[in-house]
Each structure stands twice: as structure tokens, then as C-alpha cells.
Amino acid sequence: MDGTISLLGTLYGSIFVLLLGACIGSFLNVVIFRWPRDLSIRKPSRSFCPACRVPIAGYDNIPVLSFLLLRGRCRHCQAVISLQYPWVELATGLVFLMIYDGFFVARQRIGIGEFSTDWPMLIAHGVLGAGLVVLAVMDLEAYLVDIRVTGIVSLVGILGHAMWTPVSSIGQQGWIRPGPEQAGIIWAAAIGLGIGAWLFLRSVRGGATEVEAPVEEAEEGELFTGPPATLSRWRWVWLLLPIALVVVYLATMVKQGPQVPTVNAAPPTLLGRDALVASRPAMTPGTIRILWGTAILFVSLALVASQPHPEEDSNIVDAIESEAPSARRNALWELKFLTPAIVLSLAVPILFTFVPGIRAGFDRGLHVCVIGQWQPLLGLTTGLAGWIIGGAIGWIARIGFTLLFGKEALGMGDVHILAAAGAVAGWPVAFIGFFLAAPLALLAIVIIRLRRQSRALPYGPWLGLAFLIVVMLQDQILLYLNLRWMFG
Numbered sequence: 001m002d003g004t005i006s007l008l009g010t011l012y013g014s015i016f017v018l019l020l021g022a023c024i025g026s027f028l029n030v031v032i033f034r035w036p037r038d039l040s041i042r043k044p045s046r047s048f049c050p051a052c053r054v055p056i057a058g059y060d061n062i063p064v065l066s067f068l069l070l071r072g073r074c075r076h077c078q079a080v081i082s083l084q085y086p087w088v089e090l091a092t093g094l095v096f097l098m099i100y101d102g103f104f105v106a107r108q109r110i111g112i113g114e115f116s117t118d119w120p121m122l123i124a125h126g127v128l129g130a131g132l133v134v135l136a137v138m139d140l141e142a143y144l145v146d147i148r149v150t151g152i153v154s155l156v157g158i159l160g161h162a163m164w165t166p167v168s169s170i171g172q173q174g175w176i177r178p179g180p181e182q183a184g185i186i187w188a189a190a191i192g193l194g195i196g197a198w199l200f201l202r203s204v205r206g207g208a209t210e211v212e213a214p215v216e217e218a219e220e221g222e223l224f225t226g227p228p229a230t231l232s233r234w235r236w237v238w239l240l241l242p243i244a245l246v247v248v249y250l251a252t253m254v255k256q257g258p259q260v261p262t263v264n265a266a267p268p269t270l271l272g273r274d275a276l277v278a279s280r281p282a283m284t285p286g287t288i289r290i291l292w293g294t295a296i297l298f299v300s301l302a303l304v305a306s307q308p309h310p311e312e313d314s315n316i317v318d319a320i321e322s323e324a325p326s327a328r329r330n331a332l333w334e335l336k337f338l339t340p341a342i343v344l345s346l347a348v349p350i351l352f353t354f355v356p357g358i359r360a361g362f363d364r365g366l367h368v369c370v371i372g373q374w375q376p377l378l379g380l381t382t383g384l385a386g387w388i389i390g391g392a393i394g395w396i397a398r399i400g401f402t403l404l405f406g407k408e409a410l411g412m413g414d415v416h417i418l419a420a421a422g423a424v425a426g427w428p429v430a431f432i433g434f435f436l437a438a439p440l441a442l443l444a445i446v447i448i449r450l451r452r453q454s455r456a457l458p459y460g461p462w463l464g465l466a467f468l469i470v471v472m473l474q475d476q477i478l479l480y481l482n483l484r485w486m487f488g
Contacts, residue, residue, distance in 0.1 A: 106286025145413025192341025390422020
């Protein structure tokens with residue numbers, strides 16, 4: 001009986017999460033279309049056809065299904081609807097399903113597994129997944145990372161962690177959280193960033209900073225141009241095939257049902273690494289299923305990335321070349337902006353060494369319980385640590401490689417993506433995902449070359465895919481690499 005209830009609960013929960021993700025994906029299509037074109041997502045309140053601009057009725061706006069019923073054409077003007085719309089809806093549904101699977105069905109993450117206590121993390125990671133979908137499509141379309149998206153994701157992540165401090169998430173068998181020394185450094189860095197931002201605003205008001213020329217207004221027809229109707233010859237194959245793969249993923253997930261945690265989280269120490277190596281988990285069905293889901297997303301991203309965008313490609317290459325002479329100067333200016341954060345961060349260990357009472361006070365403050373198990377300062381510091389360290393990883397790479405090669409090495413938008421991912425999923429996810437994204441991007445380039453399509457390749461989509469993988473498989477990765485002792 002318990003097994004039947006468990007299977008039914010998995011079935012209903014999985015279907016609900018999949019449909020919710022698809023509905024949110026429909027809204028994400030609005031964001032993807034309107035924000036890069038400086039259009040409000042509130043007015044008009046209803047979606048409209050980019051070709052005839054007629055508002056779309058509710059019965060024609062059902063995720064994926066309406067595209068199939070309309071046979072991929074607008075009801076009013078018969079214009080071809082881009083596959084991008086159902087793809088985004090389906091991809092968002094799959095991302096939501098994979099996060100729900102990884103946390104509560106396959107149970108891949110240490111410290112997460114009970115919906116009654118861990119729902120804030122499900123919501124925060126759902127927002128992260130939705131944000132990564134938006135950013136991936138925008139970046140592939142126009143090499144654009146909208147920091148409004150990363151800002152929302154970061155805020156939700158930090159607030160979500162501030163609300164989430166159950167006992168099951170604390171300790172070496174729980175979420176990776178900062179100790180008092182790390183917490184002091186994080187708050188010092190946050191104060192330093194605030195000082196740097198204040199100095200920057202002062203320089204802008206004083207006219208000391210160069211301001212980019214305003215973007216030219218688009219022509220009326222250009223403004224409402226939708227995504228291209230690509231792959232028209234195979235459009236039904238490229239839609240029905242991923243639908244079938246998602247259904248198979250869902251069926252496999254429900255058939256296997258909830259699993260017990262597969263990661264042995266015995267407190268790892270440097271002295272106990274032999275025991276840690278012996279406790280490496282086997283490749284479980286849940287792990288295989290999640291890797292299969294990410295493979296579906298990878299192929300979809302590679303296919304979209306392989307579509308020619310000659311004008312956007314030329315613009316981004318020209319922009320990089322035109323900014324090259326000032327790249328090192330800009331990198332040094334960014335380093336100057338970060339100087340207060342760096343100085344204050346380095347001062348904290350010295351302060352803790354000579355004034356032990358401050359360290360003890362920090363430790364007590366982190367673990368103050370307000371109501372029940374709720375330790376808001378510990379949770380807030382956890383989210384802030386992910387945001388600060390995630391952004392620092394990208395910023396260090398950006399400044400260092402720009403100074404080394406004399407060209408912008410990493411877009412500032414990618415730094416914001418790293419910070420947002422860290423705020424939600426923790427800084428180890430940002431750290432590992434940063435290095436995992438490179439081989440994913442290289443593999444995508446191989447696929448693009450095989451299709452004989454040539455274009456510049458944005459890094460953001462592969463960062464997003466890498467984060468999605470590490471979000472659910474972080475603990476397995478750390479155990480396989482003997483690294484959890486270092487992060488924990």
C-alpha cells in the first residue's frame with residue numbers, strides 16, 4: 001500500500017511539475033521576445049503574433065499543445081510560428097521535472113529530500129532553471145545577457161537560503177555552508193562591493209566615466225520581428241521527438257519511484273580520504289536518467305546554436321575587435337572597482353587572529369535560532385557566499401585572461417550568471433560548473449562544424465547547462481574526485 005501511494009504521489013507530483021514548467025515556459029517566451037526589444041512584459045497583457053500583431057486567444061496559448069493544434073501557424077495570418085516557442089516551453093518543463101527528480105525522487109543532493117522542509121530550495125532552483133533557459137535563448141539569439149534576469153535569480157536565491165535552515169541541511173552531512181571565518185570574509189566583501197558601487201556612481205555623476213552611446217531605435221517592423229522559423233523541413237520531427245523523449249523520461253521516473261539517498265555522506269576529512277574513496281556511489285538509475293535529460297537539453301542547445309545568425313555574428317566579432325585596444329584598461333578599472341572588497345576581505349583573517357572575540361561573536365550570530373530551526377543569518381550568509389564567490393570566480397577569470405591576452409576573455413554577463421547560480425545552488429556549483437562548461441562548449445562546436453554552420457558561440461548557454469548538471473550531481477562529482485573534504 002505504501003509503495004502504491006508513493007508511486008501515485010510521484011506520478012501526480014511529476015505531472016504537475018512538468019505542466020507547471022511548461023506554463024512558466026510560455027511566460028518566458030514573452031520575456032525572451034520583449035525584454036531585448038525594450039518592450040514591457042505587462043503591456044499589452046496578452047501575447048500577440050509578431051507578424052500580424054493580433055492578440056493571441058487563451059485557447060491558442062496552451063503550451064506545446066496549441067502549436068500542434070494550429071499546425072505551427074498563426075490562426076489569423078497563417079504566418080509560420082517558430083519552433084523556438086514550443087521548444088522553450090518543453091525545455092522549461094523538462095528542467096523543472098529534472099530538478100524535482102534530482103531533489104525528491106532520485107534524491108541526489110545531500111541535505112535535500114523532504115518536501116515539507118526543503119520546498120524553498122525547490123522554488124529557488126526552479127527560478128534558477130527558468131532564468132537559465134531565458135538567458136540561454138537570449139544569448140544564442142543576440143549574444144545578450146539581461147542582468148534583470150540574473151538579478152531576480154540572485155535575489156530569490158539569497159532570500160530562499162535565508163528562509164531555509166532545517167537541521168537536515170546543517171553539518172557535514174548537509175548543505176555546504178560557510179564557517180565564521182568565511183562568513184566574515186563574505187560580509188566584508190559585500191561591504192567592499194557596496195563601497196565600490198558608491199565610488200562608481202560618484203564618478204558617473206561627476207562625468208569621470210565614459211558613457212556608451214545610446215542604442216539606435218529599431219524600425220517598427222524590425223522591433224516586432226519574432227524568432228526565425230528555422231528547420232522548417234524537419235519541424236515536426238524536431239518537436240515530436242523531444243516530446244517523446246520527455247514522456248519517456250517521465251515514465252521512467254514514475255516507474256522507478258522515489259529512491260533512498262545514494263550518497264554516503266559520512267563526515268569526510270583529509271585524514272579519512274581512504275574511507276571516503278571506498279564510499280563512492282555507484283551509477284544509479286536516477287543519475288543515469290538525469291544525465292539523459294541533460295543530453296536532451298545539450299543536443300537542443302547545439303541545434304539552436306548551429307543556426308546561422310550572420311548579422312549578430314558579425315556584430316559581436318566587430319564589437320570584440322573594437323573593444324580590444326581598451327580591454328586591458330577596462331580590466332584595470334574593474335580591478336580598481338573591486339579593490340575595497342579585496343582589502344576588506346584580506347583584513348578579516350587578520351582581525352579574527354588578533355581579536356578572537358569577534359570571531360566568537362560571528363560564530364554565535366550565525367547560529368542564533370529565531371523560530372524553531374530557523375537560523376536566518378546562517379541562511380542569508382550561505383546565499384550571499386554563493387553570490388559573492390560565484391561572481392568572484394567569473395570576475396577573476398575575466399580580469400586575469402583579459403590582461404593576459406589583451407581581449408575581453410569573459411563577458412560581464414557570464415559573471416552575473418555565475419553569481420546568480422552561486423546564490424541559489426551554492427558556490428561549489430558555480431566553481432565546478434565554470435570548468436565543466438568549457439568541454440560542453442567545445443563539444444557543441446564539434447556538432448556545429450559537422451552541420452557545416454559557422455558562427456561565434458556564446459558561453460552563457462553552456463554555463464547554464466553545466467550548472468544544471470552540477471546542481472543535481474554535485475555530491476557524486478565531489479565524491480568521485482575526492483573533493484568534498486575541500487569544499488566542506
